[in-house]
Amino acid sequence: MPAVTLVIIEHDRGAISPATFEALTAARSLGADIQALTIGAAADRLAAELAPYGVNIVHQVHDDVLSDYGPEAWGEVVAQAVRALSPTFVLAAGTDRGNEVMAQAAARLDLPFSANCIEFRDGDKFEMTRIRWGGSLLEDASLTADIKLVTVAHHAVEAAFADAHGPADAIELKVSLDASLGRSIVKGRVEREAGVTLSTSPIVVGGGRGVGSADGFASLEALANELGGVVGCSRAVTNNGWRSHTAQVGQTGTRIAPDVYFACGISGAIQHWVGAMASKNIIAINTDKDANMVTKAGYAVIGDLHQVVPAITEEIRRRRS
Amino acid sequence: MKILVCVKRVPAPGSKINVTPDGRGVDAANLGYTMSPHEECAVEAAAQLIEQHGGEATVLTLGAPEAVEQVRYGVSVGAQRAVLLATTDDDWDPQRTAQAIASAIDELESVDGTFDLILFGNESADSGGFQVGIRVAHALGRPMVNGAKGLSLGDRFANVEREADAGRETYSLPLPAVVGIKEGINLPRYPTMKGRLASKKVEISTMQASGEIGGLAKITLRQPPERKSETIVLGNGPEAASAVVDILEELGVL
Ligand SMILES: Cc1cc2nc3c(=O)[nH]c(=O)nc-3n(C[C@H](O)[C@H](O)[C@H](O)COP(=O)(O)OP(=O)(O)OC[C@H]3O[C@@H](n4cnc5c(N)ncnc54)[C@H](O)[C@@H]3O)c2cc1C
Ligand SMILES: Nc1ncnc2c1ncn2[C@@H]1O[C@H](COP(=O)(O)O)[C@@H](O)[C@H]1O
Numbered sequence: 001m002p003a004v005t006l007v008i009i010e011h012d013r014g015a016i017s018p019a020t021f022e023a024l025t026a027a028r029s030l031g032a033d034i035q036a037l038t039i040g041a042a043a044d045r046l047a048a049e050l051a052p053y054g055v056n057i058v059h060q061v062h063d064d065v066l067s068d069y070g071p072e073a074w075g076e077v078v079a080q081a082v083r084a085l086s087p088t089f090v091l092a093a094g095t096d097r098g099n100e101v102m103a104q105a106a107a108r109l110d111l112p113f114s115a116n117c118i119e120f121r122d123g124d125k126f127e128m129t130r131i132r133w134g135g136s137l138l139e140d141a142s143l144t145a146d147i148k149l150v151t152v153a154h155h156a157v158e159a160a161f162a163d164a165h166g167p168a169d170a171i172e173l174k175v176s177l178d179a180s181l182g183r184s185i186v187k188g189r190v191e192r193e194a195g196v197t198l199s200t201s202p203i204v205v206g207g208g209r210g211v212g213s214a215d216g217f218a219s220l221e222a223l224a225n226e227l228g229g230v231v232g233c234s235r236a237v238t239n240n241g242w243r244s245h246t247a248q249v250g251q252t253g254t255r256i257a258p259d260v261y262f263a264c265g266i267s268g269a270i271q272h273w274v275g276a277m278a279s280k281n282i283i284a285i286n287t288d289k290d291a292n293m294v295t296k297a298g299y300a301v302i303g304d305l306h307q308v309v310p311a312i313t314e315e316i317r318r319r320r321s
Numbered sequence: 322m323k324i325l326v327c328v329k330r331v332p333a334p335g336s337k338i339n340v341t342p343d344g345r346g347v348d349a350a351n352l353g354y355t356m357s358p359h360e361e362c363a364v365e366a367a368a369q370l371i372e373q374h375g376g377e378a379t380v381l382t383l384g385a386p387e388a389v390e391q392v393r394y395g396v397s398v399g400a401q402r403a404v405l406l407a408t409t410d411d412d413w414d415p416q417r418t419a420q421a422i423a424s425a426i427d428e429l430e431s432v433d434g435t436f437d438l439i440l441f442g443n444e445s446a447d448s449g450g451f452q453v454g455i456r457v458a459h460a461l462g463r464p465m466v467n468g469a470k471g472l473s474l475g476d477r478f479a480n481v482e483r484e485a486d487a488g489r490e491t492y493s494l495p496l497p498a499v500v501g502i503k504e505g506i507n508l509p510r511y512p513t514m515k516g517r518l519a520s521k522k523v524e525i526s527t528m529q530a531s532g533e534i535g536g537l538a539k540i541t542l543r544q545p546p547e548r549k550s551e552t553i554v555l556g557n558g559p560e561a562a563s564a565v566v567d568i569l570e571e572l573g574v575l
Contacts (some may be wrong), residue, residue, distance in 0.1 A: 012485065012487055017486065046536070052509075069485075069490075071455075071465065071466060071467070072464060072465070074435055075455075083383040086330035096467070096468050096483075096485070097485075099444075099467075100451070100455065100467045100468070101453035103451055103455040103456065104459065104463055104465075106452065106456070107452075107455055107456040107458075107460070108418075108459060111536065112414070112415070112478060112535050112536030112537040113415070113452055113537070114537050115444075115450055115451040115452065116449060116451070117563045124387075127540065131449065132447060132448055132449055132542070133334075133338055133447060133449070134336050134444065134449065135545065136334075136545070137338050137340070137347075137449075137542055137543070137544065137545070138542070138543050138544070138545050139540075139541070139542050139543075140539075140540040140541050140542075140543070141537060141538060141539050141540055142537075142538050142540060143536055143538075144535055144536040144538065145536045151451075158520035183464045183494060183495055184464040184465065184466055184492060184494055185492075186490045186491070186492060187490075187491050187492055187493050188490070188491040189487065189488050189489060189491065190488050190492045191487055191488040192487060192488040192489070202574070203574060208418075214536055227569075227574065227575075232564035235358070238505075238508075239508070239509075241508055244505075245505030248504075249324035249504070251446070252357075252359060252446075252503075252504040253504070253505075254356045254548060259572060259574055260569065260572060260574055265326065267336075268335060268336065269334075269335055270335070270336055270337055270338055271334075277548065281568075281572060283555075283565060283568070284552075289554070294552060296548075296550065296552075297551055297552055298341065298549070298550050298552065298553065299552070299553050299554075299555055299558060299565075299568055300552050300553070300554050300555065301554070301555050301557070301558075301561040301564075301565060302554060302556075302557045302558075302560070303557050303561065304558065307558060307559045308558065308559055308561065308562065310559075310563045311559035311560075311561075312565050314562070314568060315444060315562040315563055315565070315566045316566055316569070316575065319566060319570075319575070320575075
């Protein structure tokens with residue numbers, strides 16, 4: 001029997017999370033037969049979406065407990081699937097849910113688990129590169145176990161269809177779930193309002209400690225409004241209570257990837273930088289020409305942001321009128 | 322109400338995270354230490370719940386003896402008790418860490434009773450294993466939700482909120498429960514004078530950490546490839562505004 005890679009399909013009531021396609025793409029680098037696991041009846045119609053990624057078999061699991069997402073129930077399903085199918089590799093997306101489900105499964109199977117990998121090397125030993133410090137540092141590590149549980153860091157691999165593929169056959173996989181697993185199933189939800197968010201906005205105007213106060217953000221907001229963007233900030237700002245954490249960019253905040261990031265009065269600490277480095281262009285505004293943000297940015301203005309930012313807004317208005 | 326918060330001592334690097342010459346660790350010379358931001362918020366969440374419901378919060382860390390600095394900090398911002406699980410070597414993979422923490426909790430609970438709530442960070446700042454809390458919860462047989470951006474106590478339940486792609490989800494976990502906290506759930510307080518004093522006086526319960534080595538082993542740490550860019554300085558002060566807007570036009574964002 002050829003080795004099997006089992007990919008856990010993360011979905012929200014039947015909508016596949018984009019990071020899962022990256023995990024499916026990464027799975028092909030392992031060279032084993034690719035099979036997928038879908039959890040809950042809402043995912044039954046997903047086989048056709050998975051086939052182009054090289055998935056040959058989709059194992060579908062149904063149970064009353066699986067009406068919505070629940071970390072313990074999903075983790076138990078993965079553990080039972082692993083026992084039944086004996087895959088060599090088990091992959092999921094390195095998302096909140098993916099990491100959580102894999103850790104639940106690992107605990108139940110008493111197996112090691114390596115989160116947020118960007119590369120695998122299968123030789124004498126199974127080795128991988130994984131991200132630490134939110135991506136500020138890389139770790140080469142080895143995983144010693146018959147069954148390797150890993151997640152693939154989001155954005156580490158670009159999702160792509162397989163060169164050739166057949167249909168994906170759907171098979172029902174029987175599990176036996178204790179009703180008590182229902183204790184940690186999602187109980188309710190409030191849908192998010194549609195609109196531009198920090199992570200998707202094409203323009204972000206970010207402010208750091210250099211902004212000086214909550215009121216100081218007025219000029220950053222004016223610039224963001226003028227360009228149809230949103231305001232972001234550093235952790236120094238959230239810690240001071242000047243802005244809410246939803247605006248924080250960085251390791252413990254949001255990852256942004258705008259066309260332009262204005263970094264105003266932000267020194268560019270590594271934990272901030274990992275959240276901002278996917279920006280296509282960075283314009284740093286800082287009084288210190290040697291600030292890390294200035295030396296890493298594509299463009300910089302050296303000066304007091306309280307003068308520079310309003311001047312930029314004014315210049316945009318002047319050219320538009 | 323009895324709450325336990327597990328925190329990890331990590332270096333607090335600035336512009337770059339330097340690796341030691343042997344590639345095994347972070348070069349922390351000249352760096353301060355901290356606990357992960359998520360864990361700071363977990364301590365704050367515990368302090369707030371104790372203020373609302375009464376009881377006692379304990380902060381626990383597994384690490385070298387210096388990690389006592391982090392549990393003392395926890396006391397300075399609202400916890401009442403501090404536990405150090407002392408280690409004598411550096412190979413603390415997630416399985417081993419979880420095993421040691423779970424057995425320490427067993428021991429603490431056999432003396433003083435069950436913790437209604439055990440809080441973790443969503444992930445540790447340095448290793449980001451995304452699993453120690455979940456493994457501990459499983460070992461104890463308790464429900465666990467990670468990534469909490471909201472936490473309140475109902476009658477025998479912990480109500481947890483978290484962000485998902487589609488919106489905000491709620492969970493209701495029967496106590497005793499385990500919750501992983503994410504930064505943003507609250508704004509951690511700074512130590513007060515009284516807190517600082519308490520942290521100096523608090524008796525540190527020290528136990529020897531013990532657990533079996535697991536299957537995930539670090540080989541080396543290294544820097545990611547750096548994105549090299551020549552910075553174009555567009556000018557000094559407000560006079561540079563025109564050059565900035567030229568660039569915006571060039572980039573097609575106007
Ligand atoms: C585990 C961990 C996780 C972290 N996660 C995050 C995270 O997610 N996001 C994050 O941002 N940080 C994070 N941090 C904190 C980070 O290390 C820095 O402390 C923080 O980013 C600093 O914010 P800052 O740049 O605004 O402040 P500072 O470092 O104080 O920089 C202020 C800058 O403003 C400039 N300035 C001052 N006045 C002016 C003026 N009038 N005009 C123009 N420039 C001016 C100064 O020259 C300086 O460069 C984390 C830290 C740790 C340990
Ligand atoms: N050495 C440690 N001592 C105490 N708590 C820890 C330790 N390591 C991890 N934790 C806790 O477990 C959480 C998850 O860690 P990790 O699995 O490394 O991402 C952290 O946020 C901490 O709350």
